[in-house]
Every structure is written in C-alpha cells, then in structure tokens.
Amino acid sequence: MESTGQNPLQANHTTLMDFILVGFSDVPNLRGLLFGVFLIIYVIILMGNSLIIIITKVNPSLQTPMYFFLGNFSSLEICYVSVTVPRLLTDLCRQNRNISFLACATQMYFFLIFGASECFILTAMAYDRYVAICNPLLYPLIMNNRLCIQLATGCWITGIPVHIGFTYLIFSLHFCGSNKLNHFFCDIPPVLKLACGDTFMIEMLVYEVAVLVVTIPFLLILASYVKIISTILKLPSAAGRAKAFSTCSSHLMVVALFFGSGIITYLRPKSSHSTGMDKFLSLFYTIVTPMFNPIIYCLRNKEVMVAFKKSLPKWIVL
Template identity: 60%
Template sequence: LSADEEHIKSEYSNITITEFVLLGFSDIPQLRWILFGIFLLMYLTILICNSVIMLITRTDETLKTPMYFFLSNFSFVEICYVTVTIPRMLMDLCTQKGTISLVSCAAQLCFVIMLGGMEFLLLTVMAYDRYVAICSPLHYAVIMNHRVCMQLVAGCWISIIPVVTGQTYQIFSLPFCGSNKVNHFFCDVPPLLSLACGDTFVNNLAIYVASIVFIMVPFVLIIVSYGKIICNILKLSSAGGRSKAFSTCSSHLIVVILFYGTAIITYAQPKANQPEGMGKLLSLFYTILIPLLNPIIYTLRNKDIMVALKKLQSKIYWESLEELG
C-alpha cells in the first residue's frame, strides 16, 4: 500500500463495516436500462441453452455417453455460476442501491469461486475423457464406465468445497474498517482485499496457491492430454478419421482456451498494471460472455447434439399436434 492509502485506512480504523456497496455500473447511470436489457437477454439465453443441453443429454439414448454426461454437469455448473452473479447485478441496475450485507457478500464470493473452480476441474475431466476415447478406444467403455464418471464428478466437488470455504472464511476474518464501496458488480476477491485494513499477505499467498492447484495444474494436465491426443490423431491413416477426431475435441479445446485465457489475464497480471475498470471488464467476459458462448460452441460444432435437437423439436411438434387434434 502507498503512504496515502495507509493514511486513509488509519483514519477509518475505528469504523466497523456491516455492509458493502457494489458500485457496479453506477458511473454510467444513463445506460442502466440498456445494460439491464442486454444482461437479462444474455442471462435468459444462458439458462435456456444450458437447460436444453441438460435435457437432451439425459433423454436422448445416443447421448448417454461419458462425454455428454460431463457436458451435462458442466451446463448445470454454468447455470448455477451465472445465477450467483447476474440476478443480483440486474437488481442493482434497477434499484441503483447496490448494498449487500457481509453475510450475503461472503456467500456470493464463496459460490463464485467454488463454481468457477468446478468449471476448471470439469474441463480437465472432459480432456481426460477425450484422451481415453482417442488414445485407448478399445478400453474406453471399461475405463470410463458410469461409476468412474460419477466418482470423477464427485471428486471435483469434494476437492473444491473445503478449500473455497476455508478461503472465504479467511478473507472475511479480516477487518474491513475503511471504505465499504466495492468497485465491482459482484463480491470478488481482489476488490474485497483492497478494502481490508489488516495484513493481506497470507490471503494473497493462499489465492496464488489455490490458483496454481485449481487453475494451473489442471491447465498443464489438459495440455499434456491434448498433446497426446494430437500425436495419436496424426498417426491415423484415414483423413476422415483424423477429421472426425479433431471435430470431437475442437469444441472442448475452444472453451478451454476461452476460460484459461481470461483467467490468466485476470488473475496472473499484477493489479497495479491493470488500467482502471479493466478488472470489471474482464469479469464480464468470464461471468457472462463465456458462459453465453459455451453452449453455442458445443451445439453448433457438434453433429450429435444438433441431431438430438432436431429429434426433440420433432417430438415436441408431433406431441403438440396430437394435443390439438
């Protein structure tokens, strides 16, 4: 902290904060209804697209495979992830208040980190699934049986929950005695730590360790998996076989690049080097834009899902006709 920041915090040292104020987009009040309409439309699109993916992967017999089981879980996490942040942001745009209690802020932070971490872990599990499918196709059904798939998903939840709960408790154990204005549209770690009066060295260290464990380690595993996948694909003699294998992995690879690209830019770059408002802008990417793109990428680039969607559409159409006639 600079000398000025230290002086300001010392002046407020006797003030105990009981609630925060999320500033969100209060600096552009003239655009609040336009932003409300855009974010509401994006939120509804995310809910509908991911719900459709969950529906068809559970009802269509051809999609009852490990790859689509993990995709269904990923869609569920996406729905939960955006629901933690966007409805609150929409409410703040309407009321222009932005006040949030410490307990609500802690709960939001906990779920944001937990669900975000789950997405990274599920992307790693999905990469492993593609690795087994392409590199060991004869043993795929045995290795990736339903029990193993359930254990992998359960393992992701079990590993992330205690770490995130501990981190949230650690952050909110700090004294917040200065300004209560959070320059963000949801409770995130960097803006909250900037308001803490105590020593945040341990908290920052814990964040970097958690980032390495839940972001960088999975990223390395995904890179290794895709390295082996690409080597095996290139060994295929059939051009059609290579094209089909690349097509199977391309959607997942695009999503991985989007997720990790934004995460690395957001959390790896020192905050002092980021322009004012850059953190908020990047947050819009990984909390709204990427969850919006994910189901579109998975549906448009996947023939099996497109076929299942047409079958579902046809089924709904004929059922509607039967009810009318």
C-alpha cells in the same frame, strides 16, 4: 467517563457492516441498456444449458461419458452465472446497492466453488477425450459408469473445504474507510482493495489457490491434448483425423475461453490491475463465456444437433 478501549480504527471497523456494490452506477445513462443486454444473455445461458441437460438425459445416442460430463458442465454453468447475474440485474434497477458482509462472503464462496468445479469438470472431459482417442479399445472398460460418477462427484465437492477456509480468511481481515466495492459482485481483487493493513499473505494464498484450481487443471488438459493431437496425426485416413478433431474442437474452444480469462484475472501481477480492466475481464468470464459455451457445443457438435432435431416435433423440422 469509562473508556471503551477501542482505537479509532477498531471503532470504524465495528461500524462497517456492509459494502456498496458500485457496479455500473458510474454510467447511469447506460443502465437501462445494460439491464436489457444482461437479461437477454442470462436467458440465453439458462435456455441453452437447460437444453443441453435435457438432450443429454433423454436421447439414447448421447448416453456416453462425454455427454454425461457435458450435462454436468451445463448444470455448473447455470449455477455459476446465477451467483452473480441476478444480483447484477437487481442492482441496475435500484438505488440501494448495499450488500452485507455475510451476503458478500456467501456470493464469493459460491462463485469460487462453482468456478473451481468447472475447471475440474473441463479436466475430466479432457481425460475422457484422451482415453477415447488414445486408448479406444479400453475406453468402455476405463470410462465405466462408476468412474464417471466418481469423477463428477469429485469435481463438484473437491473445492468445498478449500474455499470455506479461503473465504473465511478474506473476510476475517479488517475493513475500514470506504465501503464502496468498485465491482458488480464480490470478487477477490476488489474486496482485498478495501482491506486495512498488510494483505500480502492473503494475496500469496490467492496465487497458490489459483495455481491449484486453474493452472494445474489447465496444464493437465494441455498435456492431454498434446497426446491426443499426436495420436490423431498418426491416424491413416483423413476422414478419421477430421472426425477425431471434431469431437475435441468444441471442448478446446471452451477451455481456451474459460481458462484464458481466469488466468489473466487471477495470475497477472497486482500492479497491472485496474478497475476498468477488472470489470471487463469479470464480465467476460462470468457472462460472455457462459453464453458462448452452449452455442459452441450445439453448433459445432453434429451429434448434439442431430439429437436436438430429433427432439423437435416433426412439424417444426422442415
């Protein structure tokens, strides 16, 4: 009989054509409740961010660089959550939670792309606030329409080539044994746990990409706000200081939520990873944080609230 020349590990690898997303199947009694909660949150995210996009587009008083970037950020938020939440909702309603390698790689790729783009957009927003507060006389000249479009375009496309190669390297690994992915979407840590052989080089690459995409933008934002706060404290009037702080507070809160959860997830030591903690953190930065972002920007931003009230029919506004 002719030998195929495959060892058992290779033979097993050829039959492993998909993963099973375990998700929340370990708590079957809560699946109905979780579906309802996640569906409500998803609708809030879609409606809240769509509202911000519409208001920043149609209201003349919001045709500024700050709200141009906010509109881009809201668009990214919709894309970001739509990569994971619809699949999560579907899996909560069915028994078959299989996901092919191609679908898993595609989900991971777009999740990473939109996540990276959000990091870059938040950095561009910090730069806009830096110029507005630290160089107010030059602000219209520096933050012109051309620069804003270039910055936004760069934020959307910069991570594309990096994450194409990054995702390809991860899914070029050999996967054998169990195909149960103990997560609700194809994130990097749970996928690497199923890989055979030494994944040290890939794990180091994860840290390097996380430093480039998360840590460096975060440090740039931090440096911007050190300068911003220093400038604000030098303003002569208390009213001026309060107004300057109010234009930055919403952005600072979003930065703290988004980057805080991202840094904890991707830059903490592998030894401290646990399935329960990974799922909790993933829920936080994929669902909870995007839900709070439009609420923060609407409720804590007087200009957005005024524009929103003006957009409502007069008979609604008491």
